[in-house]
Structure formats: structure tokens, C-alpha cells
Amino acid sequence: MRLKDLADQIGHSGQFASIYFDSSHDTADAARQIELRWRAVVDQLEGAGLAQQTLTALDNAVTENPPSQGRAGRALVAAGSTVLIDEQLPEPPPGRIARVSPLPYLLPLIEHDAQQVPHVVAVIDRTGADLRAVGQHGMNQESVQGTEHHVHKVRGGGWSHWSIQNRVEEKSRQNVEEVAREVSRLVDDVDAQVLVLAGEVQARKALYDAIAPRAREIAVEASTGNRAEGGDAEAFEHEVRRILDEHVEKQRQASFDRFHAELNRDNGLAAQGLNETLSALNAANVEYLLVNPQVLADRTLCSGAQPTPLATAEQPLRAAGEETVHTVRADEALPIAALATGAKVVTSDEALPDGVGVLLRHT
Structure with a gap:
């Protein structure tokens, strides 16, 4: 259940439990640490008078589902015997929150949602591209591979060299056009707000020129990222996250700039x-x-x-x-x-x- 759906169903006949806690699983004793942190949450909820049926539903959700991997947080909202929201967060919350009140506490989830930017990532070379599309319903990854015949230019001279070179350029153009069609489709499918382009410089520029105008408007070029084995995947993911964070902050600032302009x-x-x-x-x-x-x-x-x-x-x-x-x-x-x-x-x-x-x- 997402937040708008939950807000539409709210009445005040019962009580809600809203929990945000550190569910990181990144140490040798992680399982024990998660158990201790969850016990502290349960104690706090019991002290606040949460109904036993709600405690049981929450306890089942936490203990029966597989743990997070690495640093993570967990957000849960429950009422009666039903867990209404159970989501993994990419980072632990700043502090443990365990509330029992007539309304759910949704601000941390709203802040989390603001960071989840629908986007497409395209890492391209002359033979194809690795694509990732992230929308409201999760992530889709795929690879678009062009025909590999004549993808490498050859050394030589005379007419023979020109002929092979020409075929290489034509095949590269076809590959880029194929990738551009798929990238443009993914941008529309997930209603992307950002398109990150990475990979070989010439192929990246050719892709930018070939994608649909809607995709070109939201494109940002990354300085890292390539399809070759041994590339620094972690550095590339950090750059993608930085690009998305900058987009979120730009949107947030635009809201406040508009707010102050309207006030004046x-x-x-x-x-x-x-x-x-x-x-x-x-x-x-x-x-x-x-x-x-x-x-x-x-x-x-x-x-x-x-x-x-x-x-x-x-x-x-x-x-x-x-x-x-x-x-x-x-x-x-x-x-x-x-x-x-x-x-x-x-x-x-x-x-x-x-x-x-x-x-x-x-x-």
C-alpha cells in the first residue's frame, strides 16, 4: 500500500504503529544485532500501549522476512492485525522511531520517496549498451547488443581500407540507432526524470543525438562507467547516485524558490x-x-x-x-x-x- 492509498483510508477508530529502525546486515554478528534492535522497538511499542495483535503482526513481518543486505533501514506501518507498509530503506534512519498514535507517521517515507527518482542508465559502446530502468515498480536491466561483425576498424590503406571503414561506421550507426530506440522507450515506460549516459565518448555522443527529444531533455553525461570488464563499477554507481541526488535537490530548491517568489x-x-x-x-x-x-x-x-x-x-x-x-x-x-x-x-x-x-x- 502506498502513501496516498493509506491516507485515503484513514479513520480514527484505532491506533497506528509507525516504526523506522536500523536493519543493516553488514557485520559478522548482524543477525544478533538486528534482533537486539528489534527487541528495543518492541519494548518501546509495548510501553506505548500498542495492541497485542498489532505487535504480533509486526513481529511476524520482521522475523519471517529475509534480512537486508549491507547498510539498510526498515519502515513499517501497521494497524489492527495488518502490516500496511513494510519497506526496505537504502540507509538506516538517523535514529530509531517507534510511535503509537491515532495517525501513521509518514514523513520519513515521504522523504525516502523523494529520493527515488525514476531514471534510466545507458552505458554504451560501439557494439551495444547495458541499460537499467528504475521506475515506481522496481528496476529492469537489459543489454542491447548490435551485430558484432565489422565493429572494429582495421589498419591499412587504399580502397580496401576505405571500404571496411565505411562498413564499420554504418554498423556502428545501426547499433546506436537500435540502442536509442530502446533507451527512448524505457524513458517513456518509467516516466524517467533523469537519463544517465555513460560509456565510450563517441558512442555516447552519437546516442545523445539519436534519442528522442523527450529523452534528450533529461540526459546527463557521466564521466565514469564502461562496458569493459574490470571497470570501477562502484565509482560509477556513486556518480549515478550523485546525479540523482543533485536532481532531487534541484527539484526541492525549485519548490522553495517558487514559494518565496509567490510570498513576495x-x-x-x-x-x-x-x-x-x-x-x-x-x-x-x-x-x-x-x-x-x-x-x-x-x-x-x-x-x-x-x-x-x-x-x-x-x-x-x-x-x-x-x-x-x-x-x-x-x-x-x-x-x-x-x-x-x-x-x-x-x-x-x-x-x-x-x-x-x-x-x-x-x-
Whole structure:
């Protein structure tokens, strides 16, 4: 179950457990260390009064599934006897989180999702390419191999040399065109935001010229990566990750640049502070919810049976006809309200009054 689906189903009849912990399996005693870390989580959940059926469901999920490989984290959200979310994280969380509350805590998963950029990687030479496409539904790897006859130029002179050279160039062109068609298809299939091009310089340039305009717009060339055996695969993966991280940060910064520009414009499509944010969320008028988790901290809000409306006190909700009002954490309620109303959530350590701001859909 993904986050929007979960937000759509939320009511306040029960309790949610939200867990983020270090599930690294990178030492000789890793199994024992994971067991100890999980026992600490269970103790914390029991101390917070989590129902036994939920504890049992979580314990089964953690102990029965295979462990992570290397450094990793684990994110789990459960309610009743059902584990709603169980995901591996590429890095351990900064600290252990184990919450029991009327709402799930989704901000760490939202931050994780923001780092998962749909992308395609193409490592090319004159004979073909190794391709990797990563989208919302996982990763697909394949190899496109051109015909190997006459792929190497030969030394010599005269007409014979020209003839073979010409055939080599034509075969290389055909190989590049074949790869370009597959790369362009993958870009569309995963709705890629970034295309990383690597490999032989001339083949890489030829591929860039041959791919579809949509793919060319998102292409970034890598300085490492090749198809030959013995290449530094780790260095290449680090460069791919750097390229993707730069894309994520550029997107995040673009959201905040737009936010500040709208704040400084008369009747601009932006607001900041808790009260203004609540008004916009309650009116389903939020395109982006901007959150600084450290500033928002432990603030609480009042909520009825659905993700919205939200208020800073009970009285407005009672006056609106809410029979049951709950006290909820703002860092849980605000992201869920945003997701439930179709807004995107962006986290940052940038200064915001009360830790929140919004980009509006309309004035």
C-alpha cells in the first residue's frame, strides 16, 4: 500500500504503529544485532500501549522476512492485525522511531520517496549498451547488443581500407540507432526524470543525438562507467547516485524558490505559518505542503474522523459538527491531510514560520 492509498483510508477508530529502525546486515554478528534492535522497538511499542495483535503482526513481518543486505533501514506501518507498509530503506534512519498514535507517521517515507527518482542508465559502446530502468515498480536491466561483425576498424590503406571503414561506421550507426530506440522507450515506460549516459565518448555522443527529444531533455553525461570488464563499477554507481541526488535537490530548491517568489508577490499563491496552512488544507487548496520537521517538532492539532478539517483547538471542529475530536501530532496530521487532498509534500531544513508553508492551487 502506498502513501496516498493509506491516507485515503484513514479513520480514527484505532491506533497506528509507525516504526523506522536500523536493519543493516553488514557485520559478522548482524543477525544478533538486528534482533537486539528489534527487541528495543518492541519494548518501546509495548510501553506505548500498542495492541497485542498489532505487535504480533509486526513481529511476524520482521522475523519471517529475509534480512537486508549491507547498510539498510526498515519502515513499517501497521494497524489492527495488518502490516500496511513494510519497506526496505537504502540507509538506516538517523535514529530509531517507534510511535503509537491515532495517525501513521509518514514523513520519513515521504522523504525516502523523494529520493527515488525514476531514471534510466545507458552505458554504451560501439557494439551495444547495458541499460537499467528504475521506475515506481522496481528496476529492469537489459543489454542491447548490435551485430558484432565489422565493429572494429582495421589498419591499412587504399580502397580496401576505405571500404571496411565505411562498413564499420554504418554498423556502428545501426547499433546506436537500435540502442536509442530502446533507451527512448524505457524513458517513456518509467516516466524517467533523469537519463544517465555513460560509456565510450563517441558512442555516447552519437546516442545523445539519436534519442528522442523527450529523452534528450533529461540526459546527463557521466564521466565514469564502461562496458569493459574490470571497470570501477562502484565509482560509477556513486556518480549515478550523485546525479540523482543533485536532481532531487534541484527539484526541492525549485519548490522553495517558487514559494518565496509567490510570498513576495501581491496576491501570490503562497502562505506560511500554521493557521494559514490549516486554512488552505481544509479548503483543499494546496499544491505543495512544505515542512521543516525540526521546527514543527511536537506541535499538536485537533482532528475529526477524516484527514480534514484540522484545527488548533477543539471548538471550531465541534462547531462544524464533528462529534469526536482527537488530539493528533501535527507532523502526522499535516502530511496525511496533504496526501488525502492530492497535494505533494516537500521536506526541508529551510526556515519556515511554525515549520510549515504552502503553495496554493488558486487564490
